Amino acid sequence: MPLTAPLRILTEDQIQAIHQAALGLLQRTGIVVKEARARRYFRQAGASVDESSGRVRLPPDVVEAALKLAPDSFVVHARVPDRSVEVSYRRMHVEPMIGRLNILDHLTHQRRRTSLQDVANLVRVADALEHYHLLHSGAIMPSIEGVPLHAAHAHGYLASVSNTGKVVKGSPRGRAIAEDCIRMAAVVAGGEDALRQRPNIFTTVNPVTPLQHDEGQTEGLIEYASFGLPIDVTSEPQAGATSPVTLAGLLAQQTADVISGITLAQLVRPGTPVWYGTCGAIMDMKVGRIALGAVEAGLINAASAQIAAFYGIPCRGTGSTTDSKALDMQAGYEKAITLFMAALGGINCLFYPGTMESALTISLESLVVDHELCGMAYRALRGIQVNADTLAAPLIEAVGPGGNFLGERHTLKFLRQEQFLPTLSNRQTREDWAERTGSATTWDQAHTEVERILATHTPPPLDPQVQTELERIVREVEARGAVARALA
Amino acid sequence: MAEHEAIIERMRDSILEADDDEAVAAAEAALAAGMDPLAALEAGFSEPIRELGEAFNRLEIFLPQLVLSARTMQAGLKVLERALTTAAREAARKGVVVIGTVEGDIHDIGKTIVVAMLRSAGYEVHDLGTDVPLPQFINVAEQTHADIIGMSALLSTTMLRQRDLLELLQLKGIRDKYFVIVGGAPATQAWADSIGANAFARDAHEAVLCLNARARNVTSRA
Numbered sequence: 004m005p006l007t008a009p010l011r012i013l014t015e016d017q018i019q020a021i022h023q024a025a026l027g028l029l030q031r032t033g034i035v036v037k038e039a040r041a042r043r044y045f046r047q048a049g050a051s052v053d054e055s056s057g058r059v060r061l062p063p064d065v066v067e068a069a070l071k072l073a074p075d076s077f078v079v080h081a082r083v084p085d086r087s088v089e090v091s092y093r094r095m096h097v098e099p100m101i102g103r104l105n106i107l108d109h110l111t112h113q114r115r116r117t118s119l120q121d122v123a124n125l126v127r128v129a130d131a132l133e134h135y136h137l138l139h140s141g142a143i144m145p146s147i148e149g150v151p152l153h154a155a156h157a158h159g160y161l162a163s164v165s166n167t168g169k170v171v172k173g174s175p176r177g178r179a180i181a182e183d184c185i186r187m188a189a190v191v192a193g194g195e196d197a198l199r200q201r202p203n204i205f206t207t208v209n210p211v212t213p214l215q216h217d218e219g220q221t222e223g224l225i226e227y228a229s230f231g232l233p234i235d236v237t238s239e240p241q242a243g244a245t246s247p248v249t250l251a252g253l254l255a256q257q258t259a260d261v262i263s264g265i266t267l268a269q270l271v272r273p274g275t276p277v278w279y280g281t282c283g284a285i286m287d288m289k290v291g292r293i294a295l296g297a298v299e300a301g302l303i304n305a306a307s308a309q310i311a312a313f314y315g316i317p318c319r320g321t322g323s324t325t326d327s328k329a330l331d332m333q334a335g336y337e338k339a340i341t342l343f344m345a346a347l348g349g350i351n352c353l354f355y356p357g358t359m360e361s362a363l364t365i366s367l368e369s370l371v372v373d374h375e376l377c378g379m380a381y382r383a384l385r386g387i388q389v390n391a392d393t394l395a396a397p398l399i400e401a402v403g404p405g406g407n408f409l410g411e412r413h414t415l416k417f418l419r420q421e422q423f424l425p426t427l428s429n430r431q432t433r434e435d436w437a438e439r440t441g442s443a444t445t446w447d448q449a450h451t452e453v454e455r456i457l458a459t460h461t462p463p464p465l466d467p468q469v470q471t472e473l474e475r476i477v478r479e480v481e482a483r484g485a486v487a488r489a490l491a
Numbered sequence: 492m493a494e495h496e497a498i499i500e501r502m503r504d505s506i507l508e509a510d511d512d513e514a515v516a517a518a519e520a521a522l523a524a525g526m527d528p529l530a531a532l533e534a535g536f537s538e539p540i541r542e543l544g545e546a547f548n549r550l551e552i553f554l555p556q557l558v559l560s561a562r563t564m565q566a567g568l569k570v571l572e573r574a575l576t577t578a579a580r581e582a583a584r585k586g587v588v589v590i591g592t593v594e595g596d597i598h599d600i601g602k603t604i605v606v607a608m609l610r611s612a613g614y615e616v617h618d619l620g621t622d623v624p625l626p627q628f629i630n631v632a633e634q635t636h637a638d639i640i641g642m643s644a645l646l647s648t649t650m651l652r653q654r655d656l657l658e659l660l661q662l663k664g665i666r667d668k669y670f671v672i673v674g675g676a677p678a679t680q681a682w683a684d685s686i687g688a689n690a691f692a693r694d695a696h697e698a699v700l701c702l703n704a705r706a707r708n709v710t711s712r713a
Contacts, residue, residue: 289550
C-alpha cells in the first residue's frame with residue numbers, strides 16, 4: 004500500500020536551501036575520504052582530490068548526476084519468498100535492532116553483554132512478528148560475548164540467518180568482513196550470480212560526521228556496491244556536538260555526508276540501491292550524551308524523509324528510540340513520539356525498534372512492545388478512507404436517532420480494516436484486569452509474549468547443505484584469525 | 492588591594508563569560524600590578540573553572556559553557572605561566588595528562604568532555620585528538636613530563652590498542668612512570684584490570700574523582 008506521509012516539516016523552498024547548502028559544502032569544504040580506491044573513483048568522476056589530506060571536493064554536477072542513478076525502488080529478497088521486501092520511497096518497512104553490546108536479560112532484568120544465544124533468540128522473536136521486515140543482525144556486532152572477536156561477524160550472521168526466513172543484514176566493517184558476509188549471503192542465495200540477481204543482504208555505512216568517510220566502512224561500501232547490494236548510507240550527527248546545534252545546519256551537513264556516500268556507491272556501480280539514512284539526534288548538553296529519544300530526533304527524521312523523497316530515494320531513519328534505562332513511561336512516550344514522527348513523516352525503513360538506553364541495550368520485551376507501536380503506526384498511515392461505503396449515510400439513516408451500530412453487518416464488515424487490535428494494551432475494567440491478568444504491566448504482558456514466541460515459534464530451517472557450508476565458512480574465518488595471530 | 496580585587500574579579504568574569512581576550516588582558520593586568528601569579532591563577536582562574544565543573548556535574552550548566560570556559564582559562568594561563576617560577580608551576584598543577592582516542596577510532600566527543608572536566612579541575616591536559624598512533628602517546632608524554640596517560644576507545648576492536656600501549660610501556664621499561672587511565676563505551680573495570688591499567692573511569696566526572704584521589708595519594712606519600 005503506497006504511503007502518504009501527512010507530516011510535513013519542511014517547505015519545498017527549505018528543502019532546496021538544504022540541498023544547495025549540502026552541495027556547497029561538498030564543493031567548497033569537501034569531505035575527507037580515507038580509502039584510496041574511493042578517492043580514485045571520485046577523481047575519475049571529476050572531483051578535485053588532495054592525496055596527502057584525503058580531502059575530496061565534489062562538483063555539484065557529479066553529485067546530482069549520481070543521485071539520478073540511484074533507484075527509487077528495489078527488492079531485497081528473503082530466503083522465504085513471501086518475506087521479500089519491496090523497498091520504495093512510497094512504503095514503510097521496519098528494521099528491528101538485533102545486535103547491541105548489551106541486553107536487558109529477560110529473566111533477571113539485569114543488563115549484561117549480548118551472547119550468540121541472545122542473537123538467536125532476538126532474531127527468532129523478530130521472525131515471528133509480522134511488522135518486522137528487514138532484520139539487523141549479529142553480523143553487525145563488533146563483538147559478541149563468548150565469540151572470538153575476529154569471527155563475530157561470521158558467527159553473528161549464521162546465528163541470524165538460521166533463525167529467520169526474513170532478510171538479514173551484513174557488516175561493512177572492512178574489506179575482509181564485508182567479503183565474508185557477502186560470501187555467506189551468496190551461499191544462501193545459491194551462488195554469486197544468484198546473489199547479484201536477487202540481493203538477500205543489505206548493509207549500513209556510516210560516514211563519520213562531519214564530512215568524513217573512514218577507511219573500513221568505505222571498503223565495505225565498495226564491496227557491497229560492486230555486487231549491487233543495497234546500502235543505507237547513514238549519517239549520525241548529534242546537534243551541538245558533531246554538527247551545528249541548529250537543526251537546519253545538521254540537515255545540511257548530514258545531507259553532504261550522505262549524498263557523497265551515495266555518489267561513491269553510484270560511481271562504483273551505477274544503479275546501486277541505496278537509502279538516504281539518518282540517525283540524527285541531539286546531544287543533551289547537561290549530561291553530555293546523545294538523546295535518541297528527543298523530540299528533535301523526530302523532527303530530524305521527518306525532515307530527512309522529505310529530503311530523501313526530493314531525491315527520489317528511499318529514506319532510512321530511526322524510531323521507537325528511548326534514552327530510558329527501563330521499559331517505563333519515559334520509554335513509552337519517547338518511543339511513541341519518535342516512531343510516530345518518523346512514520347508519519349515518511350521514513351521508508353524505520354530502524355531501532357527493540358532498543359533502550361540510547362540504543363546501547365537491546366531487549367526481547369522491547370522488541371515486542373515496539374512491534375505493537377509499529378502496528379499502530381501502520382494504522383495511522385492508512386489514514387481515513389472516505390467514500391460512500393465508509394460514509395455510511397444509508398446505515399446511519401437506517402439506525403436512526405438514538406440507535407446503535409453493534410448489531411449491524413456494516414460494523415462487522417469494516418471492523419478489522421478500521422480498528423487496530425492491540426495485543427498488549429489492556430482495555431478491560433480495573434476488576435477484570437486484576438482478576439484475569441494479575442494486574443499485569445506492559446512489561447509483564449510483553450514478557451509473556453516473548454516466552455510464548457520462544458516456546459512455540461519455529462523459524463523456517465535452512466537447507467541442510469547451506470547450513471553445513473555456512474558452518475564451514477565460520478570455522479574457516481575462525482581459523483584465519485588463529486593464523487593471523489600466529490604470524491603476528 | 493582594591494585594585495587587585497578588581498583584577499581578580501575581571502579574571503573570574505572572563506572565565507564565566509568565556510571571553511578569551513579579556514582573560515589575557517586581565518592576566519596581563521595582574522602581572523603589571525605586581526600580583527603573585529600563583530595566587531592570581533588560583534583565585535582568578537582555577538576557582539571559577541572549578542565552580543563551573545561542579546555546576547556541570549550537578550546538571551546546572553550546559554556542556555558548551557564548560558568547554559568554552561576551559562579554553563578561556565588556557566588562554567589566560569599562558570600569560571601567567573610566563574611569570575611563574577618552575578617551583579610555582581609545579582605547585583600549581585595537580586598533574587600533567589596526555590590524552591587521546593586510540594588509533595583506528597575517530598570519535599572524540601566523550602574525550603572532549605573529559606578534557607574540559609580535567610582542565611576545569613586544574614590538570615594540564617595535552618589533547619592528542621583522535622586516531623592517535625601508540626608511539627605518539629609516549630613521545631608526547633615524555634616531552635611534556637606527563638605523569639598521566641588517558642586513552643579512550645569507542646569500539647571493542649580499537650579497545651585492544653589500550654592493551655597494546657601498556658605492553659609498549661612495559662617493553663620500553665617506563666611503565667611505572669605513568670598512571671594509565673582508560674575509558675570509552677566498551678571499556679570496563681574488568682578490562683582495565685585485565686590489561687594492567689591503573690584505573691578505569693566510566694565518565695568525565697569519574698575520571699576527575701579518580702585522578703584527584705591519585706593526586707592526594709601522591710602528595711601524602713611525598
